[in-house]
Amino acid sequence: MKKYDHKKIEKKWQKHWAVKKIYKTKEGGKKPKCFILDMFPYPSGEGLHVGHPRGYIAADVYSRFKRMNGFNVLHPMGFDSFGLPAENYAIKNKIHPEVAIKNNIKRYKKQLEMLGFDYDWDREIITSDPNFYKWTQWIFLKMFEKGLAYESYEPINFCPSCLTGLANEDVEDGKCERCATPVVKKPMRQWVLKITDYAERMLEDLKELKGWSEHIKESQRHWIGKSEGVEVSFKLTANSLQFGEVKIFTTRVDTIFGVTYLVIAPENKIIEELKGQIKNLGAVEKYITEAKNKSDLQRTDLAKEKTGVDLKGVKALNPANGEEVPIFVADYVLGGYGTGAVMAVPAHDERDWEFAKKYNLPIREIIEPLFKTTFGPDAIVENLPMQKRETVVCIVKHWSENKYICLKWKKYDWKTFVVGGTDGEDPVKAGLREIKEETGYVSPKFIKKLGSKVHNQFFARHKNENRWAIITPLYFELENGEKMEIDQKENETHDVVWVNHNEVLNYLFDDKSDTLFWNRMIGEESIYTGDGILINSEEFDGLDSKTARGKMTKWLEERKLGEKKINYKLKDWVFSRQRYWGEPIPLIHCGYCGVVAVPEKDLPVKLPKVKFYEPTDTGESPLAKMDKWTNVKCPKCGGKGKRETNTMPQWAGSSWYYLRYIDPKNKKALVDKKKEKYWSPVDMYVGGTEHATRHLIYARFWHKFLYDIGIVGEKEPFASLKNQGLIMGNDGRKMSKRWGNVVNPDDVVSQFGADTLRVYEMFMGPFDQPISWSADNMIGSRRFLERVYSLSLKLKNKKSNLKTENPKLERLIHQTIKKVTEDIENFRFNTAISALMILLNEMEKDENKPSSFSYKSFIKLLSPFAPHLAEEIWQNILGEKKSIHLEEWPKFDESKIEPDETTVVVQINGKVRGSFSAGKDKNQEEIQSIALSLPEIKKYVGENEIKKILFVKNKIISIVI
């Protein structure tokens, strides 16, 4: 028998498909469209490793599947070729980036073609191609026109190794995302895009993105980082004279009466204004200089130890109570967030608390902790009123050992300290009384109070009411073991248990207020940062935090001392790079007119060809040295002008590239309106999760902008997004030259074939989960394909052309069609392939000769995964004339899926004790009588009384005895 020669087969059909252009996307027609997009690769020097194509294979499978299901498919590919990696590669290897990119793209393309993807290469785009980046520049100009691109001189993240400014998104853990060098803050001229204008819409529209995985949306929400609070003005005084004001931002106005000092960031400009008033200016300036010289990494690494300097001579007035508080400059407050200043409430904020402890600042409690029980049998019952009750909780220590009294309640699953109501009595007295009554010990001695009162809201089962316990926690010690008789009633309620010191929390376990008491008891200082009940807050006393926030905000607003404010962590996008290999920013600086846009007709502003493109450390791009290129006429006044020499970041082209696939050769517009309307949005976007907070944020931002100026008709660019898990080396580490664990797809394809690689990568595990490469496991996929091939030859030789087959196989065929169809639709490729394997196993049995419908269906189901082999069988063995990839996807018949007989399982007390097969849809009575007549069931039931019988049709009968 002929052997499965993957080399011959794959080469033959790849050529055939290319010549016949079977994957060419046609415009128009009546078919519904499906736009399938891969995150296009960055053509680095390394070439693809076996992990890269996982997403491409999935998209290709999906694309072929959709095409066979009657969709007009757009599945293009291109290259993201501008940016740092290409440039760094070029510098390292002393090849001009343009040449390097050309070579690398060639190599990538060859590798992609080798895997048999169904791209329409006529639509290929390359972001460093002037015909493409003309439109990248055009979009920038539109943003400039709308005031969304602005020039700034603020200090930004700067990579001292790449010698360029970076966006917030390009920094990971305080290090440059490309080269892992710690970034520094450096003031420099830069172009910035006002992405923050779109923060709210980007956040809001996430809700509509049903096809995105939750964790990507979650990390975008995080990145955008919305928080609602109040901006409050604190008046400043020096020598009892008013001296302007400082604005702070807080989400916790309810704690404003607990402010004991203010903190401003070293970057805050207010310090400049106050210079004349600061008595220790030298120390303050020294601190600020030091803070500025710290890298981000240092500043966060040193986070554990907070530092700061008092602004002597200047005080702030708390608008809530008119109190004068000191002001500190400290770098634990960030200059770039909110107003760059905060009110410090050390009693209820961990950072402020740490700082206050270090500098011995007063700590004032304003919030009494409130714990609500929200689940379990003690959960608050809605619509039942709250009964307030003053309570004491007594921690009682043994007279000689390190043990404490806990009560174990008899009727309820409770373990508590000694507790009791005070009924207006002095809490200490009440505590003494409770200890005696409940435990019998007669010698308790009061030692101390354990912090503030604590509120506990729960459902009191023993009284059948919602209880709001206002607890005073007290600490007692017994002087001796003398005991009196306990009241009968108390004795019936609970047992007294002595618990060792270090086991107390484990014993009591679930009540958070107990934990708090205990921590205070053992002297562990802990602060409460949650919501609670206000005290020491004048007219706001007794309110809960949430209500207090509302009332205080109103109070401040009425007096013009504060206003509601929303802040975002998202920062504007630093959009200029001091590097050569990027899109030139199409602006001209003119001495008379200022910054002038390059007229649209002069686009693209081409990147000049240069010999030297290494970055400089002057804060200028290498382009600045090219006088011939930079010196131009001002388009407005005709006078002398200079081109902007900064270039765009790596992410510019990829922020909109998908739109260009729709209309890649259009010279007049970014994209034709009609075509855009037909193809948008992208129906399925496949790529890695590493782009969650970079590319995917930028692209959404640009898309929304293009929507606003009427270029696109959809608010969101990508309707569905699927993320592939990383493929690691067989050692479980990320594939990298460094570990020597890189597997080259060229080798795999040559040895096993592209189809085997494709099937294996889809079969190896769930698509979105990371997984280690295993050459051993891949053998299974190869064997599977070999068996498919040899079965095909066998069936051909036997000239099997059955019309029907045995019903079991027929049912399996229809089940498999259903399963594979649903699985591909949901990106569950591993189970789809397993279903195909099960079907093959059955068809290989002699008694199960498939009909020609069945066999052809099977090959069609296989074709998205193994396109070459499927085509070979389809045309060469089965003698079909049309490509299988243009055939129609098989349809299953629902009526043929259901079996006539089902296996009914018999359970006794939930355990499987037997099973039998019975006709479909039999009712309980019939099944029950069969079940009870089975000997193995009789054995168990015996003389026992049957309490209950549960029945699930076609599945299970459960007997309870």
Next chain:
RNA sequence: GCCUGAGUGGUGAAACUGGUAUACACGUAACACUUAAAAUGUUAUGGGCGAAAGCUCGUGUGGGUUCGAUUCCCACCUCAGGCACCA
């Protein structure tokens, strides 16, 4: 610290809205074919007890709900990813 996801055989992993846990594949063992090996095929393959029929334990740990839990609830542990002095 916070957020998200995940813990199932020797391994990669299945299991629809709670209903026969371990499908499919890898590996391993035995057998067949072969002078032999490879390849291929057949059979077996969670642990314990048992000659066997069978019994019993088992989806990270501990508890709960249920006739019945990998699936739902609570607490904890471990791993991966994201964010991290964001007031």
